[in-house]
Amino acid sequence: MARYSSVLELVGNTPIVDVSALSPNPNVTILAKLEGRNPAGSVKDRVALSLIEAAERDGILVPGKPGQVLLEPSSGNTGIALAMVCRLRGYHLKVVLPTNVSPERRQLLLAWGAEIIDSPGSEGSNGAVRLAHTLSAQHPEWTFLYQYANPANPAAHYQHTGPEILADVPEITHFVAGLGTSGTLMGVGRFLKDHKPDTQIWAVEPPSGEMVDGLRSLEDGYIPPIFTDNHGADLLDRKVVVRPKESIEWTRRMTEVGLFVGISSGAIMAGAVKCANTIPEGQKATIVTIACDDGWKYLSTGAWSDDIDDVVERAKKIIYF
Amino acid sequence: MAATIRIPTVLRPAVGNQATASVEGSTIGEVLSALAAQYPAITGQLLNEDGSLHRFLNVYVNDDDVRYIGGVDAPVADGDEITLLPAVAGGAA
Numbered sequence: 001m002a003r004y005s006s007v008l009e010l011v012g013n014t015p016i017v018d019v020s021a022l023s024p025n026p027n028v029t030i031l032a033k034l035e036g037r038n039p040a041g042s043v044k045d046r047v048a049l050s051l052i053e054a055a056e057r058d059g060i061l062v063p064g065k066p067g068q069v070l071l072e073p074s075s076g077n078t079g080i081a082l083a084m085v086c087r088l089r090g091y092h093l094k095v096v097l098p099t100n101v102s103p104e105r106r107q108l109l110l111a112w113g114a115e116i117i118d119s120p121g122s123e124g125s126n127g128a129v130r131l132a133h134t135l136s137a138q139h140p141e142w143t144f145l146y147q148y149a150n151p152a153n154p155a156a157h158y159q160h161t162g163p164e165i166l167a168d169v170p171e172i173t174h175f176v177a178g179l180g181t182s183g184t185l186m187g188v189g190r191f192l193k194d195h196k197p198d199t200q201i202w203a204v205e206p207p208s209g210e211m212v213d214g215l216r217s218l219e220d221g222y223i224p225p226i227f228t229d230n231h232g233a234d235l236l237d238r239k240v241v242v243r244p245k246e247s248i249e250w251t252r253r254m255t256e257v258g259l260f261v262g263i264s265s266g267a268i269m270a271g272a273v274k275c276a277n278t279i280p281e282g283q284k285a286t287i288v289t290i291a292c293d294d295g296w297k298y299l300s301t302g303a304w305s306d307d308i309d310d311v312v313e314r315a316k317k318i319i320y321f
Numbered sequence: 322m323a324a325t326i327r328i329p330t331v332l333r334p335a336v337g338n339q340a341t342a343s344v345e346g347s348t349i350g351e352v353l354s355a356l357a358a359q360y361p362a363i364t365g366q367l368l369n370e371d372g373s374l375h376r377f378l379n380v381y382v383n384d385d386d387v388r389y390i391g392g393v394d395a396p397v398a399d400g401d402e403i404t405l406l407p408a409v410a411g412g413a414a
């Protein structure tokens with residue numbers, strides 16, 4: 001079918017493409033699920049739609065009723081996806097955004113009519129979460145969907161992303177995804193463990209903890225409630241950290257298989273390569289990774305064209321992940 | 322056996338503002354205890370009183386989170402690089 005009544009029908013059912021030309025191990029197939037094909041451009045379209053539909057089912061939001069305001073902390077993609085859905089549903093969205101995200105993210109939020117509330121860049125996403133909590137307490141009349149704790153976030157992946165992956169790749173042995181809110185890993189991971197229990201679930205930790213300078217102490221740390229609510233430490237089989245430089249390197253290498261993807265997708269691919277390197281000789285494996293979004297929002301970083309050390313230095317000041 | 326520990330910005334004041342430290346130990350528990358013995362100000366920020374890892378601290382041996390490879394008993398070999406990272410909110414996935 002190529003004709004749709006609403007752009008929201010285009011959310012999900014994304015293609016999976018074989019990127020094994022980049023696999024370091026000839027016995028390991030690597031496949032990337034292209035979430036940049038979602039209408040607002042990222043895997044977060046699934047989450048945004050799920051969060052809003054759940055709130056509408058619960059009567060928290062009423063489509064078409066004037067004066068409804070939503071508040072959400074986001075370093076970009078969730079805000080952008082929510083802004084698109086809110087525009088269609090008639091809700092006003094306020095996004096708490098660190099000041100140091102790439103300018104394209106800010107522009108996209110404005111394009112879909114969202115209002116931006118700045119949070120200190122030095123505090124990264126932690127600062128955005130903290131400010132959103134404060135504002136939510138001051139404005140109980142605003143709807144705070146809070147992607148980091150809302151079960152509708154992993155539910156989107158349990159109900160859709162996971163089944164899509166298993167239908168397209170029934171031979172999957174490993175699933176590798178990034179750890180942000182943990183929604184993708186908790187939802188897809190739980191679905192795969194329920195339906196193909198031998199599947200290994202690997203988390204890739206972006207190096208943001210290295211780059212957030214605004215932490216006063218470890219007690220300012222943050223673990224998403226979704227991760228603890230879903231017993232994330234038991235669900236995951238392995239977790240690896242990926243450095244800024246290898247993230248940029250693998251973002252560039254994805255163009256060798258024709259994929260122009262965002263920097264977090266490069267980081268996740270670097271994690272998939274680490275996973276492939278652990279498969280013993282003579283053993284076959286099939287890894288599925290998530291390419292969270294496309295590269296368009298990161299062109300201003302010079303990630304594909306500038307000297308890689310300059311890009312890495314810039315990554316310490318601007319949130320790319 | 323000596324391993325290099327990379328210290329995150331938030332913990333550097335407790336270790337004389339160094340970005341790295343070299344310590345002895347054959348498990349993560351031993352290495353972190355040795356670091357705390359060398360820099361008492363960091364005690365309590367690495368391990369809890371029962372010897373488990375601080376909740377908001379992620380510890381990696383050569384990029385592998387130790388919580389999934391044995392926790393404080395995860396082995397450390399000569400020349401390994403250990404990275405300490407605070408747990409922070411992400412959002413990309």
